[in-house]
Amino acid sequence: MSRTAEEIGRTVRGPRPLPPLGEQRAATNLSAVDTVLPNGLRVVVVRQPTVPMVELRLRIPFAGDDPAHAARAEVLAATILTGTARRDRVTVDTELALAGGELAAAVDPELLSIGGNVLAGGFDTLLNVLADALTGAVHRDDEVEGERGRLIERITVARSQPSIIARDALQKHRYGDHPFTREMPEAADVAVVEADHVRALHAAALLPRGSVLVLVGDLEPERAVADVAAALGGWQSAGSASVLPPLPEVPPGDLLLVNRPGAVQSQLRLSAKGVVRTDARYPAVQLANLAFGGFFSSRLVENIREDKGYTYHARSYPEFTPSGATLLVDTDTASAATAGALLEIRYELGRLAVNPPTESEVETVRQYAIGSLLTATSSQGGLASQLAALAVLGLGVDWLVGHPERLKAVTVDEVAAAALEFFAPARFTGVIVGDVENLATLQALGGVRLP
Structure with a gap:
C-alpha cells in the first residue's frame, strides 16, 4: 500500500524533524592551468570530468567609440559563425x-563572447572550427543581409518592451553618452551596416591579445593548452583588444521620472x-544585499510583494562594470502603486542601515550565498561561465575556490557596517519610467525629478 509524502513525513508523535544541513564544501585541488600564449591570449583550463564534455567560453574585449560600432558589432556577432x-x-x-558540439556568439558594449560545448572526443573539431571563424570568417554579403534583417526585427520589438526602455533610461541617467550605454543599437543604425563594414571591424578589432579563453571539462589541462596553442597559433595581433574607458562616477541624487504615455505600469530602477x-568588504556587502533584496525571502520581497502586493517581482543585485561596481534595485508595479512601492523601497533601505540584519538573517543568507555558488559551479557549464566572468576582471x-571561506568568515558586525x-x-539615484499623468503622487515623496 502506497503512502503519501505527508504520511511518510509524519510519525505518531508529529512531523519528522528535518536533518541538519550538511557542511557545504567548495571544490578544492582542481587540476587547472592559467597561462598566456605567445599571441597574448589568456587560457584558463580546468579539469572537471563529471561528464565526457568540454565547455568553451571565449571573451574578447570589443569596445568602440564610433556611434556606428554597436550596430556593426551586432551584425558581426550574428555572422561570424x-x-x-x-x-x-x-x-x-x-x-x-x-562532433556533438555547438558554438554561438553574442556581443555587448564590453565584449564579444563565443561560447559552446562539445563531446570530449570532438574537442579538436571545436577548436578547428573556432580558429577558422576567428581568422577566416568572410561575412558573406547574403549572410550579412539576412542577419541584418533579423536583427532589425528583434531590435524593433525589444525597444518597445518596458524593461528595455527602463534599462536604456537608467544607463543614460548614470553614464550619459559613454559607450557602455550602447547595449542595443538602433534599428536604423543596423539597417545601414554593409558587409565591408563588418569585415573591416573583424580585421581591426577581433584580436587575441587581452582576450580570455576558458575551458572546463573532461580534458587534461596541459595538453589542452598545447592544443589551443596549435589551433589558434595563426590568430595574431600586434595590438591589444579594445577595452572600454573608465566609467564616470555615479553620484547620488534624485530619481529621474521618464514619461511613457499610456503606460499602466511603472518601472523603478535604483x-x-x-x-x-x-x-x-565585498563578502559583507554581498550578504547585506541578499538580506535586503537578493533572494525570495529578503526584506524587500517580503514587504512589497508578500505584504503589500505592489509587485510580482523585486530584486537587488550587484553589477560589475569595467572600472568598478554598482548596486541595483529594480521592480515593476502598477501606476497607482508606484509611489507606495518607492516609499517602501526607501523604507527598507533605511531600515537595513538602522536595523541591520540579525544573526539569524546573516546565517540564512550566508548559507544561501555559499549554496548558490556551489550549485552554480557544480556543472561544467556553470563553472565555465563563472570563470569567464571572473577572468575578464583579472x-x-x-x-x-576561496570565496566560500570568505563568506563563512563574515561577521554580523561586518554585515551591519556594509549595510x-x-x-x-x-546614496541612490535612478529612474522611474511610467505615465507622468498617473504619477502625480510621487511629488509628495520628494527626491523625484519630473521631465
Missing part, C-alpha cells in the same frame, strides 16, 4: 553537430556605488 573561406554555414553546423569582488580559479555604508537611501 556563418562561414569562412573553407566552410560555408552548412559545413560549420554539420562539422559541429557530428542605483548606487558598490564594491568590486577584490574589495575586502581573477581566476583561486578566487572562486550602513552602502544601503543608505541617500
Whole structure:
C-alpha cells in the first residue's frame, strides 16, 4: 500500500524533524592551468570530468567609440559563425553537430563572447572550427543581409518592451553618452551596416591579445593548452583588444521620472556605488544585499510583494562594470502603486542601515550565498561561465575556490557596517519610467525629478 509524502513525513508523535544541513564544501585541488600564449591570449583550463564534455567560453574585449560600432558589432556577432573561406554555414553546423558540439556568439558594449560545448572526443573539431571563424570568417554579403534583417526585427520589438526602455533610461541617467550605454543599437543604425563594414571591424578589432579563453571539462589541462596553442597559433595581433574607458562616477541624487504615455505600469530602477569582488568588504556587502533584496525571502520581497502586493517581482543585485561596481534595485508595479512601492523601497533601505540584519538573517543568507555558488559551479557549464566572468576582471580559479571561506568568515558586525555604508537611501539615484499623468503622487515623496 502506497503512502503519501505527508504520511511518510509524519510519525505518531508529529512531523519528522528535518536533518541538519550538511557542511557545504567548495571544490578544492582542481587540476587547472592559467597561462598566456605567445599571441597574448589568456587560457584558463580546468579539469572537471563529471561528464565526457568540454565547455568553451571565449571573451574578447570589443569596445568602440564610433556611434556606428554597436550596430556593426551586432551584425558581426550574428555572422561570424556563418562561414569562412573553407566552410560555408552548412559545413560549420554539420562539422559541429557530428562532433556533438555547438558554438554561438553574442556581443555587448564590453565584449564579444563565443561560447559552446562539445563531446570530449570532438574537442579538436571545436577548436578547428573556432580558429577558422576567428581568422577566416568572410561575412558573406547574403549572410550579412539576412542577419541584418533579423536583427532589425528583434531590435524593433525589444525597444518597445518596458524593461528595455527602463534599462536604456537608467544607463543614460548614470553614464550619459559613454559607450557602455550602447547595449542595443538602433534599428536604423543596423539597417545601414554593409558587409565591408563588418569585415573591416573583424580585421581591426577581433584580436587575441587581452582576450580570455576558458575551458572546463573532461580534458587534461596541459595538453589542452598545447592544443589551443596549435589551433589558434595563426590568430595574431600586434595590438591589444579594445577595452572600454573608465566609467564616470555615479553620484547620488534624485530619481529621474521618464514619461511613457499610456503606460499602466511603472518601472523603478535604483542605483548606487558598490564594491568590486577584490574589495575586502565585498563578502559583507554581498550578504547585506541578499538580506535586503537578493533572494525570495529578503526584506524587500517580503514587504512589497508578500505584504503589500505592489509587485510580482523585486530584486537587488550587484553589477560589475569595467572600472568598478554598482548596486541595483529594480521592480515593476502598477501606476497607482508606484509611489507606495518607492516609499517602501526607501523604507527598507533605511531600515537595513538602522536595523541591520540579525544573526539569524546573516546565517540564512550566508548559507544561501555559499549554496548558490556551489550549485552554480557544480556543472561544467556553470563553472565555465563563472570563470569567464571572473577572468575578464583579472581573477581566476583561486578566487572562486576561496570565496566560500570568505563568506563563512563574515561577521554580523561586518554585515551591519556594509549595510550602513552602502544601503543608505541617500546614496541612490535612478529612474522611474511610467505615465507622468498617473504619477502625480510621487511629488509628495520628494527626491523625484519630473521631465
